[in-house]
Amino acid sequence: MRSIVMPRRLQEQACLKAVASAQWLGVALTVVVLLAVGLSPAVADKDPYDIMYDAIMSKGNVNYSAERVVHFYQEGRRTRTVRQRMYRKRGDKLHVQALEPASEAGQLVVSNGQWLWEYSPQRREVIQRQLQPAAVRRSNRQRSAELIRKMLLLQYGGRATVASRPAHQLAIRDESDRLLRKCWIDTGTNVELKLEKHGGNGALCMQTEITSIDYSPSFVAGMFDFTVPAGVVLKRAPAPAKRMSLAAAEQVARFRAVLPGYMPPSYVFESDNVAVTTYKNMATLWLTFSNGLDGFSLFETRQEHTATAAQQQRSATQWYSDGICFTLVGDLTAAEIEKLMKSLKQ
């Protein structure tokens, strides 16, 4: 039987066509690879404001368990390290327990989304705080994100790996170019994996870093509720205050606020977010100032010039001038406090 053999010329043509096809395929593959390589930095280099916004809005809405370390610094030196175990559940549920050092072991912070408890077995006390409703919390986060976008400068620092997870690096500065924060945000879940907080002089003052994380955690029933142990003092923090415009608050308090002439860089007065509270049973205007990340409060009470007493928690500065008692609460440098005090003249 005669086999069918292609004529030599046709064989050559077939081979040439095959080679040409392979060449085109190779070129196409090269172009695809080059595009992928060229585009990937553009995809990774998302707008830092978008990364920040996603990180802020996802907080409290991602389930995970993790271990983290918290380092505290003073004048550039690390002074203390705390190791914690964290559980977070959608709806701002939180359970954080201190593991080390021994002097802080057993400290617990628990939230069920409506209440938050801060328990210190060493001090034998627990502070109970009522949280804002979920819708208000969301609105406040959006407000903070808007303010950060308006007042602060964000810089994308590329990608890094934290707790074996890929993360976007961000640096946040105020308008005087002072570094406020560095954060590392999980590229997949928008969870804040690492955070560095810088103080008034730009020096590092606190760092938190997740060392291991599990996005499919198991939660123990009841772990987001808290029962006050016997013999422990329960302190109830004041409920969240109703917020209103400055004009409305002045009407309620029946006196006009004194606004500072000086404002720290990138801070704004939240004029539509004023509250009226009481201090020493007197109507007190509660003004808040923020740059989106940090804030300070200024409480003003009509009060005659009298001697006052200090307190022993955190930093609060209280003075009286021209018939008003001013109480300034917040994480400010001494220089900024002094400028604010001098600028608060009627």
Add this chain to the structure above:
Amino acid sequence: MRCKEVRQQLGAYDYSTYDAEALPQALREHLAGCASCRRWVSRTRRVSEMLRSLPTDEVPQYFTAGVMARLGQAPGSVGERWLDWLIGPLRAPAPRVPAYQLVAAGCLLLALVVGGALYSSYSHPGDAQHGIGVVIADGGGSGLAGTPVSVGGGGPRLRRINGEGDRLKINDLILRHQNYELGKPLGPDPAVRLSETSY
């Protein structure tokens, strides 16, 4: 467009209704590519916001009449103009401010000045040195226990701390502030703050 031109144009905007999307294309394009001008816009908006939050003064009731009375008057010599500024309200045929109101205001002012002087002379000797009293409280175990601290060179001094009641009341304000800060993003969470204050 150059930055100078952009800022000249943007300087005329009403920042109470500022909408970046409504800007002319040339301005938008420049801002998209110029961080320095964006920063300038951000600062200008902030200043505008601060100015809008300031209280506005009320116009006195005689203001319009006073302005209309001055219209058409020929400017006098330097001496006349100075005198007019000094005692103008009393010299005008129709006084801008009724005389009895001026007398009453003057008496009130005198009473306040004299009363204030008398009051301050009866104050505690320590108070007389300082216009304002300052208490600074910091975190810590043992508290301030009367340690004097100055704020600024030669500024006010701390007083000895007395009264558990007043301490607790300031704690109340601090707790309120902490509650408010709970919602702040990208910051120390309650577990970090608890650890910080336990040291």
